[in-house]
Amino acid sequence: MEVPVGFLRNLWSFLSFLPFFLLLLLLGLLKAALVGPVVVGIIFIANSAVIIGLWTAHFVWTYYCVAKTKKLGLVLKILVLVSLPVPLVLWPIFGIVGSLLGGVGYGFFAPLLETYEAVGENVTEKFYHCFVDGCWSTIKGACIVVQDFTDFCFHSYFSYMDELIEKVLPNEKPMDIKLSKLPSCLLASLIGVPVDVLLITAVALWKSPYMLFRGWKRLLEDLIGREGPFLETVCVPFAGLAIILWPLAVVGAVIGSIISSFFLGLYSGVIVHQEDSLQMGLAYIVSIVSLFDEYVNDLLYLREGSRLPRPKYRKNMSPSPERESLGDNGDNDSKNGSENSYDSKLISERSRTLKWGIQQYKPVQVWDWLFKSCEVNGRILLRDGLITPKDIEECILKGNCKKLGIKLPAWSILQCLLASAKSNSSGLVISDDVELTRMNVPRDKVFEWFIGPLLIMKEQIKKLQLNENEDMCLRELVMTCKNEKPEEWDDTEFASSDKVRRAQLQSIIRRLQGIVASVSRLPTFRRRFRNLVKVLYIEAIQEDTSGNHMGGILKAKYGNKSCNQSEDKKEIDEIINKGDYGNLV
Template sequence: MEVPTGLSAKLCSFLSFLPFFFLLFILGILKAALVGPVVVGIILIGNSAVILGLWTAHFVWTYYCVVKTKKLGPVLKAVLLVSLPVPLALWPVFGIVGSLLGGVGYGFFVPLLATFEAVGENVTDKLYHCFLDGCWSTIKGGCMVVQDFTDFCFHSYFSYMDELIETVLPDEKPMDIKLSKLPSCLLASLIGVPVDMLLITTVALWKSPCMLFKGWKRLLEDLIGREGPFLERVCVPFAGLAIILWPLAVVGGVIGAIVSSFFLGLYSGVIVHQEGSLHLGLAYIVAVVSLFDEYVNDLLALREGSCLPRPKYRRNMSPSSERKKLGDNHIVNSKNGRDNPCTSKLISEKSRTMKWTIQQYKPMQVWDWLCKSCEVNGRILLRDGLITHEDIEECILRGNCKKLGIQLPAWSILQCLLESAKSNSSGLVISDGVELTRVNGPRDKVFEWFIEPLLIMKEQIKGLQLDENEEICLRELVMRGRNEKPEEWDDTEFASSDNVRRAQLQSIIRRQQGIVASMSRIPTFRRRFRNLVKVLYIEAIQNGASANHIGGILEARYGSKKWIQDEDRNNGDEGERSTYDNGNVV
C-alpha cells in the first residue's frame, strides 16, 4: 500500500478524500433517518412490553427467592428485603429509558457504519451495497435485540433465581454481614455516594477537553499521514467518521465515569465491613478519587500519578498495591519501583500500530467457534446415538433443552481441551490452525472469566495423560453420566479404577458444565442454540426412519417442515450458518 509522503502529497490525498467521505456520510445519515425510527419503535415497544408484562412476576419471585434462600444470612437477608423495593421500582424506568437510548444508537449508527463498510476492497457492486446495506438487516437486528432481551427476562433471570434457592452443602456457610457493623457501612455509603459522584464527575469534566483534542490530534495525524490503524486505504473513510463521532465517545466516557462513581462510592460500605473501621471507609472515599484521576492521566498520557491525596484504606495495603497496573504496556523501573515516563510514553505512542501486528480475536469470534463446534459435534453425537430423537423432541416441543444445552457444549469444550492437551499448546486449539492464548485472546473481562478456568483444566488434563480408551469413555460419560461420585463410574467401561483419578476427571466435567450453565444465561445463546437444534432436526430427518416420530409430531404441530426455513428467515440468522471443510469448522 503506497502511503503519501511529503506535505503536498498528503494535502492532495486529504483534499481528494473529502468529497468521497461527505457523500458517504450524507447517504448514511439519510439511511439512518429512514431506518432509525422503525428500529427505535421495535426495540422500545418490544422491550417495554416485556418489562411491564413481567414486572409483577419479577417482583414477587425476587422476594420469594430472597426469603427462601439459605445462602444468605439473616442480617443480609433482612437488609435486602428492606432495600429491594427501590431497585425493583426503578427497573421499569431504567429499562425503558435504556431501550430508548439503545434503540436510537443501534438504529442510527448501524446503517451509517454499513454505508462505509460497503466501500471495502472485498465488496463487489459497491454502489448497490452503499444504498441497501444496513437497512433491512438493521430492522431484523432490532427484532433480534427484542428476542434476546425476552430470553434474558424469561430464562436468564429465573435461572439466576433458581441458583439462589438451590440446596446448600452442609459445610457451606451463608453469606452474611455483622449487625454491629451495619450502621457504619450505611453511613460510609451515604457519605461516599454523593461525595464521589461530585468529585469524580468534576475530574471527568475537567479532563474531557484534553481527551477531545488529544483524540482529534491523533486521528488527524493518522488520517493525513496514513499511519496506525488507517494505513490501509479501506480504513480511511472510517478515520473521517471517527473524527466526526469522537465527541460522542468523549461524552460517553464522561457518562460512564458518572455512572461508575455511584458504585465506587457505594463500595465504601464494603470497605468498612471488610476492614472493620469507619475511618478506613472514609479514607477510601478520598483515595478512590485519586485513583480515578491517575487512571485518566495514564489513559491520556498526561503527567505521572495524581496530585490528589490518597490515604491508606486497607490495613495491609503495601505501597506497590496502591497503584493499579493499567494494561500490558505498564513499564516499571526495577531500581526504584517507579514508572519510566519516557518508556511509557514511547510505548503508548506505538501501541496502536503494534496491536495491529498481532491477530487479536474478538469475543464474537470465540462465540462463533463454540456455536459452530456444537453444530459439528451435534451431528457426530446424533450419528453415534449419544443424542436421541427424544432429546430433540424434548427441546423443540417442551422447551426443555437442559441436556442438549448443557452437555453438548460441555462435550465440545472437552474435545477442545483434549486436543489442546495432546498438541502441547500454550492455549486452546479451537480449530485447524487457530490457537487461542492469553496473548491473542479477547480483552473482554467476561470471556476472561470463561477462558482462564479452561486453560487451567487443560493443564490438569495434560497432567493426567489420558490414554485413547479413557478419552473415548470420557466423551460418553459427559453425555450420559451423572459425574458426581467416583463410584458412579463402576458400571462403566472407564479403564482406570483409581478413585482419585476419577474424582479429578469428574471435577473437570462438573466445572465445564458449570461454565456452560453460566454461558447459557447470555441472551444470544438461546437464540443461536435454537437454530442449532433445527439443524439437528434436519439431520435426524435425513437419517431416515429414526426421525419419523419427530417429523410426525412437528408436522402435526407446525403444519409443514418448512417451519425451519420460515423461522430462519424471521430470525435473520442466515449469516450464522457454519462452513465445513471435510468435517472441520473453518
Template sequence: MEVPVGFIAKLWNFVSFLPFFFLLFILGLVKAAIVSPVVVGIILVGNSAVILGLWPAHFVWTYYCVAKTKRLGLVLKVLVMMLLPVPLVLWPIIGILGNLLGGIGYGFFAPLIATFEAVGQNVADKFFHCFVDGCLSTLEGSCTVVRDFTDFCFHSYFSYMDDLSEEIPPDEKPMDIKLSKLPSCLLVALLGVPVDVLLITAVALWKSPSMLFKGWKRLLEDLIGREGPFLEAVCVPFAGLAIILWPLAVVGAVISAFLSSFFLGLYGGVIVHQEDSLLMGLAYVVAVVSLFDEYTNDLLYLREGSCFPRPRYHRNMSPSTGLERRKSIDSDKNDQKNGREGSYNSKLGREGSYNSKLVSERSRTLKWAIQQYAPMQVWDWLFKSCEVNGRQLLRDGLIDVKDIAECILKGKCKKLGIKLPAWCILQCLLASAKSESSGLVISDGMELTRSNWPRDKVFEWFIGPLLIMKEQIKGLQLDESEEICLRELIMGCNNEKPEDWNDTGFPSSDTVRRAQLQAIIRRLQGIVGTMSRIPTFTRRFKTLVKALCIEAIQTGILADDRIGRILKSRHGGKSFHGIGDRKDREEIEDKSGRRAYDSGNIV
C-alpha cells in the same frame, strides 16, 4: 497501499478525501433518518412489552428466591428484602428509557456505519451497496435485539435466581452482616456518595478537554498521514466519522464517570464492614478519588500518579499518596544517576513499555488487527463445533432424540444445551493437551493463544479456567480408551457424585484419578452453564437444535409427525431438505463473509 510522504502529498490526500467522506456521510444520514424511527418502534415496543409483561413475575420470584436462599444470613436477607422494592420499581422505568436510547443509537449508527463499510476494498458493486446496506439488516437486527432481550428475561434471569435459591455446600458459610456495624456502614455510604460524586465528576470534567483534544489530534494524524489502523483501509473513511463523533465519546465517558461515582461512594460502607473501622471507610471515600484520578492520568498518558491524597483504607496496605509516589520516582532517578539502579529499573521498564506501546499503536495496521480473534469468531467456532460434532453424536446414539424433541416442543434445552457444548470444549481440551500449543487448538491451523485471543475481560474469565483444565488433563496423561469413555460419560452421566461412574466401565480403577476427571467435567459444565445465560446462546442453540432435529428426521433416527408439522409450519410448508443445511448455517456464518463450515476440520 503506499503511505503518502511529504506535506504536499498528505495535504492532497486529505483534500481529496473530504468530498468523498461528506457524500457518504450525507447518504448515511438519509438512510438513518428513514430506518431509525422504525427500529426505535420495534425495540421500544417489543422490549417494553416484555418488561411490563414479566414485571409481576420478576417481582414475586425475586422475593421468593431471596427469602428461600441460604446464601444470605438473616440480617442481610432482611435488609435486602427491605431494599428490593427500590430496584424492582425502578427497573421498568430504567429499562424502557434504556431501550429508547439504545434503539435511537442503533437505528442511527448502524445504517451510517454500514454505508461506510460498503466502500471497503473487498466489496463488489460499491455503488449499489452504498444505498442498500444497513437498511434491511438494521431492521432484522432490531428484531434480534428484541428476541435476545426476551430470552434474557425469560431464561437468564430465572436461571440466576434458581442458582441463588439452591442449597449451599455444608462447609460454606452464608454471607451476613453484623447489626453493630450497620450504622457505621450507612453513615459512610451516605457521606461517601455526595463527596465522591462531586469530586469524581469534577475530575472527569477537568480531564474531558484533554481527552477531546488528544483524541482529535491522534485521529487527525491518522487521517492526514494514513498511519495507524487506517493504513490499509484508506478507502474507508472511518477516521472522518470518528473525528465527528469523538465529542460524543467524551460526553459518554463523563456520564459514565458520573454514574459509577455513586457505586464507588456506596462501596465505602462495604469497606467499613470488611475492616470493622469507621475511619477506614472514610479513608476510602478520600482515596477512591485519587485512584480515579490516577486511572484517568494513565488512560490519557498524563503525569504519573495523582495529586490527591490516598490514605490507607485496608490494614494490609501501605499508606501512599500521589505526591509521595512522584517523590519516590524522582528519588529513583537520582539513585540511578548515582549508580543505584535497583528501584529505577522497574520504573524504566514501565516507561519502556509505555513508549513501546505508543510505537506499536502508531505502527500497527489493519492486517495486524485482523489477526486478533474477536469474541464473535470464537463464539462462531463453538456453535460450528456443536453442529458438526452434534450430527456425529446423533448418529452414534450419544444424543437422545427425546432431548431434541423436548427442546423443539417445550423449549426445554437446558440438559442438551450444557452437555453438547461441554463435549465440544472437552474435545478441544483433549486435542490441545496432546499438542505442544500454549493455548487451545480449535481447528486445523487455528490456535487460540494469549497473543491472539480477544482482548476482552469477560472472555478471559472463561478462557483462563479452560487453560488450567488443559494443563490438568495434560498432567493426567489419558490413554485412548480413557478419552473415549470420558466423551461418553460427559453425554450420558450426571457426574455429580463419585458413585455415578461405578457401572460405567471407566478403564481406570484409581479413585483419585477418577475424582480429578469428574471435577474437571463438573467445572466444565459449570462454565457452559454460565455461558448458556448469555441471550445469544439461547437463540443460536435453538437454531442448532432445529438443524439436528431435521438431520434426525432425514436419517430416520427421529420419526415424529408432530415435530415435522411444527418445523414445516415454521418454514412456510417447505420440505426439510436444505433448511438445516442453508438457513441454519447462515445463522452461524462469521462477519467476514467466509462460511465457517468451509474452513477445515473441527476439533
C-alpha cells in the same frame, strides 16, 4: 496500499478523500433519517412492552427467591428484602429509557456505518450497496435485539433466580454481615456516595478537554500521515467518522464516570465490613478518587500516577509499583516511574496499529466457534447415539434442553481442552490454524472470565496425562453421567480405578458444566441455540434414526419423503423458527 511520503502528497491525499467522505456521510445520514424512526419504534415499543408485562412477575419472583434462599444469612437477607423495592421500581424507568436511547443509537449509527462498509475493497457493486446496505438489515437487527432482550428477561433472569434457591452444600456457609458492623457500613456508604460522585465528576470534567483535544490531535495526525487507523483504505471512512463523533465519545466517557462513581462510593460500605474498620472505609473514599485520576492519566497518556492523596484502605494492602516508585512524599517524577511510564506508553502506542487489531480475536469469533463446534459435535453424538432423537424431541416440544443445552457445549469444550493438552499448546486450539492464547484473547471481561478458567483446566488435564482409553471413555461419561459423585463411574468402563483421579476429572466436568450454565444465560445464546437445535432436528429426520420420535413425526405429516425432497421443507423451518412445534404433530 502505498503510504504517501512527504507533506504535499499527504495533503493531496487528504483533500482528494474529503469530498468522497462527505458524500458518503450525507448518504448515511439520509438512510439513518429514514430507517432510524422505524428502528426506534421497534426497540422502544417492544422492549417497553416486555419490561412492563414481566415487571409484576419479576417483582414477586425476586422477593420469593430472596426470602427462600439459604445462601444468604438472616441479617443480609432482611437488608436485601428491605432495599429491593428501590432497584425493582427503578428497573422499568431505566429499562425503558435505555431502550429509547439504544434504539436511537442503533438506528442512527448502523445505517451510517454500513454505508461506509459498502465501499470496502472486497465489496462488489459498491454503488448499489451504498444505497441498499444498512436499511433492511438494520430493521432485522432491531428485531434480533428485541428477541435477545426478551430471552434475557423471560429466561435468563428467572434462571439466575432459580440458581439462588438451589440447595447449598453441607459445608457451604451462607453470606451474611454482622449486625454490629451494619451502622458503620451504612455510614461509610452515605458519606462515600456524595463525596465520590462529586470528586470523580470533577476529575472527569477537568480531564474531558484533554481527552477531546488529545483525541482530535491524534486522529488528525494519523489522517494527514496515513498512519494508525488511516493506514488501511478500508478503515479510512470509519476513522474519519471517528473525528466527527469524537465529542460524543468524550461526553459518553464523562457520563459513564459519573454513573460509576455512585457504585464506587457505595463500595466503601463493603470495605468497612471486610476490614472491620470505619477508618479503612473512609480511606477508601479518598483513595478511589486518586485511583480514578491515575487511570484517566494512563488512558490519556498524561503524567504517571496522581497527585491526589491515596491512603491505604486494606490492612494487608501492599503499595502498588507506581506508588513505590513515587516515594512516600508523593513525588511523581521518579526516574524509575518515568522510565516505566515511557515504556508503557510506547507499548500502548504500538498496540493501536491495525495489524495488532487484526491479530486480536473478537468475542464474536469465539462465540461463532463455540456454536459451530457444537453443531459439528452434535452431529457426531447423534450418529454415535450419545444424543438421541428423544433428547431433541424433549428440547423442542417440552423445553427440557438440559442435556443439549449444557452437556453438548461442555462436551465440545472438553474436546478442545483434550486436543490442546495433547498438542502442548500454550493456549486453546480451537481449529487447525487458530490458537487462542492470553495474548490474542478478546479484551472483553465476559470472555476473560470464560476463557481464563478453561486455560487452567487445560493445564490440569495436561498434568493428568490421560491415556487413549481414558480419553475415549471420558467423552462418553460427559454425556451419560451426572458426574456428581466418584461412585457414579464404578459401573462404567473407565480405565482407571484411582478415586482421586476420577474425582479430579469429575471436578473438571462439573466446572465445565457450571461455566456453560452461566454462559447459556447470555442473551444471544438462546437464539443461537435454537438454530443449533433446528440443525440437529433436520439431521435426525434425514438419518431417520427413530420411527417413534422425530422420524415418526415427519412421516405422520409427509409420508416417506425426506426433508430435502419435501416441498414443505420451508414450512418445517418456519415452524421451528416460530417455536410452534405442535403443528408438526
